[in-house]
Amino acid sequence: MINRDDLGSWLEGPRIDREDGDWPGRRLGLPESGSHSLAPAWRRLLGLVVDWFMCLAIANLIGSSNPFLAPGIFALEHVLLVATLGYSVGHRIVGIEVRRLDGHVPGLLKSLIRTLLVILVIPALIFDRDNRGLHDLAAGTVILRR
Template identity: 40%
Template sequence: MDKRQAMGSGPSGPRAAAETPGMGNVGVDVGYRGERLGLPREGPGSLASTGRRLAAIFVDWALCGLIAYGLLADGQTRAANSWTLPVFVVMSVLLVGTLGRTPGKRLLGLRVVHVSGGRLSFPRAVVRTVLLALAIPALVWDRDTRGLHDKLADAVQVRA
């Protein structure tokens, strides 16, 4: 056995190593992203891709930066930078807690829902947004690429 295969690296990667019989795991099938949550593999209701989620948060952050610059900071860049995060938190709490999506998510065809498939409650939207604003929980992912902020709020971002 090649040392790279034993470590789960190299051309085969960790997933292939986990699924390879004889590696001490007898053909483990890890399934597709979102399968453990009961989500479809693709199409509406499937787990949102990482690229779309990042693009949506970029759009939302830019929009909040514009709001902070134009309405709250009187055109001063330094003051606008200090207002962008509070505007982002307020926007996210209000819109995810009521509509299940922000402007960036709507533009990219995403929705935030409870893992059961229902609407995310307002208190869960608050927890999710506060953790997202801290940044670190959003950078800790599971194998379904759900951030810690989504896991703790029992939320999932799906394609609309």
Template identity: 45%
Template sequence: MSGQPRWTQTWIGGVRAAGADLGYPGERLGLPEHGRGSVAGFGRRFGALLVDWLICVWAIARGLFGADTASASWIGLAAFAVENILLVGTVGATLGMRLFGVRVAMVRSDRPYVLNFLAIVLRTVLLCLAVPAIIWDRDQRGIHDRVAGTIVLRS
């Protein structure tokens, strides 16, 4: 058994520990490894999400509506959903995404810059549930992106 990975390495250490070469995120989708059009990393995505959430909760819910702490989160979530549907559906990115240099694109499309409105609505609803967004595949797509047929790329 020397030189062979133990069977426990496949489920304790993940697939990479078992010696499987999965390539870089986005390779199987035909995307470049680095630069424009490559899969956006966690840091950029999290930064964009944080900026969008702060804008929606602090600026819109508290600033415009004067919401207290309890209702600010619900108004902020509604504002976040509207921001995502309108901005991602029209220009492909929210304010935070633009700031961090990422955009949403359709995965399998001859026109990846043209987004399907129903896909964006579905993606936004699932994103607002939070759990689908924190479960990723090897191409760093959350469940919300997989279901909607979208991916977040560097712009």
């Protein structure tokens, strides 16, 4: 029988048996909860959905039948905004930000690496013990609560 905990657990990210006093982000020097702790999976997913639908709406307003227009707008938004501000429109709405491990905004190269892997989808679905996707591992970034 399915209980309420089973239905909501996927929003919290993967469950890994942890020792006492361990939490995702501890090895990175991040707090367990609150500002500047790792963002939960549901916020990351919601931010991505907001960005994607915004880019689809822009592509529809332009009126082009090019199937690469919406992904192109999405990539451009992510590369430029994450590189300079540390967040996209969707990230800002859900209260998360992308930072390098030293706390600075990612910059153009790291943002480009991260965005290309997010567009491929699969790397963003594979997480490590700190709930960082392969796109964040490759770029040396982390998604934090604001």
